[in-house]
Amino acid sequence: xxxxxxFPPLLILALxxxxxxxxxxxxxxxxxxxxxxLLAALDDDESLDALRVSLETTLVALAVIVVVGTPxxxxxxxxxxxGRALATTLVELPLVxxxxxxxxxxxxxxxPEGFLGPALADAGVELVFAKAGVIVALVFVASPFYxxxxxAAFSSLDPTLLDASRTLGATEARTFTRVALPATLPSLxxxxxxxxxxxxxxxxxxxxxxxxxxxxxxxAPLAIFARLSTDFPGALALSAVLVALxxxxxxxxxxxxxxxxxxxxxxx
Amino acid sequence: MLLAATxxxxxxxxxxxxxxxxxxxxxKPAFEEYASSFEEADVRFSFAGxxxxxxxxxxxxxxxxxAAANTALPDALFESxxxxxPVTFARNxxxxxxxxxxxxxxxxxxxxxxxxxxVIGDPDVPIGAYARTAxxxxxxxxRQAILAxxxxxxxxxxxxxxKLTQGAADAGLLYASDVTxxxxxxxxxxxxxxxxxxVRYGIAxxxxxxxxxxxxxxxxxxxxxxxxxxxKDAGFLPPPEGGAR
Numbered sequence: 001x002x003x004x005x006x007f008p009p010l011l012i013l014a015l016x017x018x019x020x021x022x023x024x025x026x027x028x029x030x031x032x033x034x035x036x037x038l039l040a041a042l043d044d045d046e047s048l049d050a051l052r053v054s055l056e057t058t059l060v061a062l063a064v065i066v067v068v069g070t071p072x073x074x075x076x077x078x079x080x081x082x083g084r085a086l087a088t089t090l091v092e093l094p095l096v097x098x099x100x101x102x103x104x105x106x107x108x109x110x111x112p113e114g115f116l117g118p119a120l121a122d123a124g125v126e127l128v129f130a131k132a133g134v135i136v137a138l139v140f141v142a143s144p145f146y147x148x149x150x151x152a153a154f155s156s157l158d159p160t161l162l163d164a165s166r167t168l169g170a171t172e173a174r175t176f177t178r179v180a181l182p183a184t185l186p187s188l189x190x191x192x193x194x195x196x197x198x199x200x201x202x203x204x205x206x207x208x209x210x211x212x213x214x215x216x217x218x219x220a221p222l223a224i225f226a227r228l229s230t231d232f233p234g235a236l237a238l239s240a241v242l243v244a245l246x247x248x249x250x251x252x253x254x255x256x257x258x259x260x261x262x263x264x265x266x267x268x
Numbered sequence: 269m270l271l272a273a274t275x276x277x278x279x280x281x282x283x284x285x286x287x288x289x290x291x292x293x294x295x296k297p298a299f300e301e302y303a304s305s306f307e308e309a310d311v312r313f314s315f316a317g318x319x320x321x322x323x324x325x326x327x328x329x330x331x332x333x334x335a336a337a338n339t340a341l342p343d344a345l346f347e348s349x350x351x352x353x354p355v356t357f358a359r360n361x362x363x364x365x366x367x368x369x370x371x372x373x374x375x376x377x378x379x380x381x382x383x384x385x386x387v388i389g390d391p392d393v394p395i396g397a398y399a400r401t402a403x404x405x406x407x408x409x410x411r412q413a414i415l416a417x418x419x420x421x422x423x424x425x426x427x428x429x430x431k432l433t434q435g436a437a438d439a440g441l442l443y444a445s446d447v448t449x450x451x452x453x454x455x456x457x458x459x460x461x462x463x464x465x466x467v468r469y470g471i472a473x474x475x476x477x478x479x480x481x482x483x484x485x486x487x488x489x490x491x492x493x494x495x496x497x498x499x500k501d502a503g504f505l506p507p508p509e510g511g512a513r
Contacts (some may be wrong), residue, residue, distance in 0.1 A: 113435040128436040129385065129419035211387065211420025211431060218421075225423060228323050230392045 026243055033236045040237070047238055049215040050223035057131055057219065058199040061138035065195050069147045070188065074176055076147075077154030078162075088151070095144045102141055103208025110136065111209070133210035134217050142199040149191030153184040186257035193253040197246055285309040287482045290321040290329075292337035292469070293424035294360070294395065297449040298502035299335070302495040309482040317393040317424040325350050325474060332477040333486055335469065337394035337425075337443070342470035354472035357490045359505040361444040362398045362464055364457035367432055373439045376406070376459055380413035387428050387437040390421040394467075395428070399441035401465040429454070443467065448503030468507070 042048065076088060094102060110116045110127055120127065127133035157180060165175040181188070203221040210217045212226065220242055224235045287309040291299050296315045303311040314321065318336035322345060325334060334351055336342050342354035366373040373379065379386055389396025403411045419437060422428045428440040433453050447456045458464075471490065473483040489495035496506070 107430075107434050107436075111434050111436060117435075128431070128434075207423070207427070208430070211427075211436075212390070212422065213418065213420050225320075226390050226392060226421070228320060230319065232323065232327075 029236055029240050029243060033233070033240045037233055038237050038240055042237075042241065044234075046214055046218075046223055046227070047220075047234070047241075050218050050220045050238065051241065053131070053134070053215065053218060054200060054220040057134040057138055058196055061135045061142060061199050062192060062196050064135070064139050065143045065146050066188075066192055069143055070150055070181075071176075073147045073150035074154050074180065077151045091144055091147050091151075093144070094141055095148075097141075099141060099202065099204030100208060102205035103137065106137060106140060106205065106209040128209065129211045129213065129217060131210075131216060134206050134219065137205040137209045138199040138202050141202055141205055142195040145198050146188075146191040146195040149194065150184070150188055153187030153191070154180060157183055189257055190253050193249045197249050200242065200245065285479055285482050287311045287333065287479050287486060288314065288331040289333040289335065289486065290314045290316075290325065290331040290474075291333075291335040292316075292318040292321070292394065293426045294337055294443050294446055295335055295469070296426075298445070298495075298499045298504060301501065302489065302498040305494045305498075306486060306489065308485045309479060311486070315426075317390075317395075319392050319394070320423065330476060331474055332479045332483040333471065334474055335471040337467070337469055338397070339468050339470035341394070342472045346472060349475060351472035351474050354470040355487065355491070356468050356507045357471050357487065358469040358499050358507055360467040360469065360503075361458070361505065362402055362441060362467055363444045363447060363459060364439055365428075365432055365442040365447045365454045366439045366457060367435060368452055368455045370438060373457060375457065376414075376463060377410070379417060379439055380410050382413075382417075384417045384439060385419045385437045386414065386417040387420045387422060387431045387440040388418055389425070389428060389441070390423050393424060395425050395441070395443065396421060398465045398467055402441065402459060402463045405463050443503075445503035469504075 042051075072091075076084065076091070097105075106114075107128075108114050110120055112121065112128060125132070127136055161179060161183065162175055165179045166172075170178065201221060202219070203225065206212075206217070206219055207222060207225075212218045212222045214223075218226070220238055224238050224242075227235045227238075285308065289299065289303075289311055291313060293315050296313070299313060299315075303313070314331060318338065318341050321331075321334060322336065322341045325331070325345060326348065334342060334345065335357075337360070339354065339356055342351060345351040346354055364373060364376065364379065372381075373384070378384070388399040391397060391400060403414055406414070420427075420431060422431065425442060425446050428437075428442055429446055429450060431437045432440050432442075433450060439457075442454075444456060447454045471487055473480055473487065477483050486495070490499065491507070500506070
């Protein structure tokens, strides 16, 4: 009976270490910021502009990700085809790319001197130094989070449920919208939340590809960086707002789905 | 003396002496060249905006040497006891930089033309502060027109160079040395003397450095020697007569 008794305390120790390490920087932000400072930071133009730009660009990016990503994930989850593994890997690639690489890659692809640059310029599309550029960077770095979770959710749907729908004469489109979407909604919401969180925190790709200008392309993380030296309390306060926002996203997912991001997919 | 240091290195660990230098982004080419011939220590660099590096030091980071693209930041760190007495080791010139293959920008006035895509530094970094100093010396209407053309405020000189070499911007306000090291990719349009701010680089040993001797030698070499040569090759100007203040 005594054998293996050391194992549970080890697990507890590991969890304690992990929790302490992961929460320490977040706690430090709030220790350093008085609630009054937090409100004051929300009251200056630069911070407000940064938060507004962040909200606008991340929400548009999220809409693009969900609208394109959901059917793409459905296709990946429901079809056997040559190159599926490759397609899945390609979707995952931005997850492990450094954001700076994403920024350089976007410049090389759709920047003014990129290989699609002239075509975009002819079409009158401006990305660099524009909100549209921020959105492109956000979609690039954040969409894999959503597509992968959505694909996993669709894959884990009970096949008999889909078969039943089909036998009853429903088209695939109908099965998708009436059966698959409602059944996987919690997972899709969790994926969207994760993608949104990633987009809110994006820094490197945005800076390299879209630049940084107050009210146009300067998102909250860029504003934090810009004021790091001259206004550390301001940087902390803006950071605190982002922490609160991220916590709200997590909490929202938790409350609406009854589980956290990455929890077991809902089988109904 | 170098020989002595090298031989002595086997015994007292000199060979392994490590020097961490936090330096302004604009110093990268010159410092890397200098470090390759600096034999007193194995030099490691952290290049970023001067203000960001100063903020790190203020928050407790301890490199051995801090080199900034102005003298205000090292002076402030000296006041707060974070670095030893700073010296001025180089000057630079603020210029208009434009892609070599685009010919629309030939004077400061051209920056005010509608539709010009201009990139400057963030107001908090020296390169951005100098740009504003220069623009503040222009008539109000012209200054406003130029500021309206600013498409991005970059956190360091690297960012401005990148936006220009990528053809994303038509012009930027950069240091002359930044243009020198792009090997012809960018061209320089000089600012009139009455606009050009006085760009001076300050350097100091960081207080509590474990490699104070090496740090001091590194700085001395910049004032006179291999470092000064590397700075000149990279397009910097020597410190003002009388040197180190």
